[in-house]
Amino acid sequence: MFFYLAFIASGAIGGLISITQLIPALANSSRSAELPEMLKGLGIDIGAVLLFAFLYTRENGAKNAQLAKLSREESLSKLKLRVDQNKIISVSDLRGIARPVIVAGPASYVAESFRLSKPFSDGLLDRGVLVVPFRTDASTPFEFGESDEEMMVDKKRRLWQLRPVYTSQWANWIDEQKKLANVSLDSPVYLSLRLDGRVRGSGVGYPPWNAFVAQLPPVKGIWSGLLDGMDGRVL
Structure with missing residues (x-):
């Protein structure tokens, strides 16, 4: 320059x-x-x-x-997540450990995203994917129904165990991304992160769980260190 x-x-x-x-x-x-x-x-x-x-x-x-x-991305890294009743972390704490996928929309959209992810739960967990369900139609965290709870074994529960904390901050961040992408504020969206915390992909509609399993390398085993940077280009 x-x-x-x-x-x-x-x-x-x-x-x-x-x-x-x-x-x-x-x-x-x-x-x-x-x-x-x-x-x-x-x-x-x-x-x-x-x-x-x-x-x-x-x-x-x-x-x-x-x-x-x-x-x-720095603002996103500072947002808080609840792991369980006793532990709250920042999104940045997941760097190098997990690939968060933020699912933001009304409760019906989140529930359907959960249903669509069931066949791919094992593959998603093997690739370090952790889902952050965020309800846009209420200030309360998304909770599964009793039938869903019964169907979720411990391993599958871990895939969906994260919950946003301080939801107003999450809502402001997600709305800002929608405005920058010229997406309607009412549209349900997903956003996936790489292992390094950078944004890998986003879109309107349901997350492509099958594509995540096909494209992302496992985070364990002999391919872990070699393919850590093969999450895809950043957006």
């Missing part, structure tokens, strides 16, 4: 010099033969200024977008 500014300044100075030479040449018919070369030089200077101004603006926009994304 420094060099872009330097090239813009150089092109602007060159353009000013070309203009100061061009004006006398226009007023003096004896120098008409010099006009094509002067106009060519002025055109090159103007083109250079426009090109590097465009590149600088694009680079600056990308930098600001990256900083804003990192700021949003």
